Amino acid sequence: MSGVLAIANQKGGVGKTTTAVNLAAAFSLAGISCLVVDADPQCNATTGLGVQPLPRHPWLMREPLEEFIQRTEDGPLLLPSSPCRADADLLSTPSPPRLERIQRRFNRVLGQYDAVLIDCPPSLGQITRIALSLADHVLVPLQCEYFAMEGLALMSELIRQVAAQSDRELSVAGILLNQFDPDWQLAHEVAEEVRRHLGPQVLRTVIPRDEAISAASSHGRSVLGYDIRSRGAFAYVLLALELIKRFMLPQHSGGVDEESSRPRGAGLKSD
Ligand SMILES: Nc1ncnc2c1ncn2[C@@H]1O[C@H](COP(=O)(O)OP(=O)(O)O)[C@@H](O)[C@H]1O
Numbered sequence: 403m404s405g406v407l408a409i410a411n412q413k414g415g416v417g418k419t420t421t422a423v424n425l426a427a428a429f430s431l432a433g434i435s436c437l438v439v440d441a442d443p444q445c446n447a448t449t450g451l452g453v454q455p456l457p458r459h460p461w462l463m464r465e466p467l468e469e470f471i472q473r474t475e476d477g478p479l480l481l482p483s484s485p486c487r488a489d490a491d492l493l494s495t496p497s498p499p500r501l502e503r504i505q506r507r508f509n510r511v512l513g514q515y516d517a518v519l520i521d522c523p524p525s526l527g528q529i530t531r532i533a534l535s536l537a538d539h540v541l542v543p544l545q546c547e548y549f550a551m552e553g554l555a556l557m558s559e560l561i562r563q564v565a566a567q568s569d570r571e572l573s574v575a576g577i578l579l580n581q582f583d584p585d586w587q588l589a590h591e592v593a594e595e596v597r598r599h600l601g602p603q604v605l606r607t608v609i610p611r612d613e614a615i616s617a618a619s620s621h622g623r624s625v626l627g628y629d630i631r632s633r634g635a636f637a638y639v640l641l642a643l644e645l646i647k648r649f650m651l652p653q654h655s656g657g658v659d660e661e662s663s664r665p666r667g668a669g670l671k672s673d
């Protein structure tokens with residue numbers, strides 16, 4: 403990917419944070435330097451990687467962002483978030499000068515890592531806009547439940563708007579089916595429906611519903627650090643390999659699928 407991947411979906415509980423934490427751990431295991439940026443004032447990626455949330459939001463502080471970055475037990479580096487309400491309110495208020503300041507601060511940091519994963523809050527508000535403006539690609543996790551695709555058109559529109567406003571490329575890296583339960587007929591139906599509508603944008607890797615995944619986060623660990631032999635850990639290793647193949651290998655090696663070479667601001671196919 404050699405770039406910045408925003409993990410976004412305005413729905414809560416679909417697996418954005420779980421994917422940020424576990425994909426980052428899988429990249430780290432593969433020797434890929436990876437930074438997780440927790441963009442959600444709920445700080446779930448921060449605590450999920452075993453780190454204390456910060457008293458104030460680092461995006462708004464004077465000190466360089468590097469000063470807030472910490473190494474976590476399972477390998478990835480983390481720029482933690484803060485639950486500070488006043489800072490969250492500031493960040494949620496659109497302000498072009500503040501946006502530019504934040505972008506400048508990040509530009510000095512982002513290129514230092516092979517991959518940067520930004521865990522977005524469950525909204526299409528200003529914080530998600532900032533995250534998308536820093537990103538090269540967007541990864542959209544979907545829960546294998548009814549209404550999984552609800553709201554994707556709005557998300558697609560936001561991606562288009564942000565791409566048009568910033569001078570960065572921004573495309574959908576993939577739709578990730580999460581919490582797939584093979585024993586549940588509905589999950590199969592939802593997965594088929596999503597693949598029918600969104601076609602090759604849907605990643606081949608499917609993340610199963612696995613207790614080890616939720617247990618890991620309650621211990622402040624990735625599922626790879628918590629139980630490397632679990633189905634969840636295996637699935638995140640496969641996801642890392644699929645994304646490496648799609649975005650990190652040079653094109654002449656056949657590593658980049660045709661569908662991933664999408665134009666700037668390419669949205670979701672369904673709308
Ligand atoms: N594949 C999975 N298997 C089991 N539990 C999961 C899985 N994906 C997410 N969860 C659990 O579902 C809840 C919501 O996931 P989370 O990643 O926090 O969603 P989001 O960040 O989109 O709000 C968390 O408790 C998480 O542990």
Ligand SMILES: [Mg+2]
Binds near residue numbers: 419521523
């Ligand atoms: Mg979250």
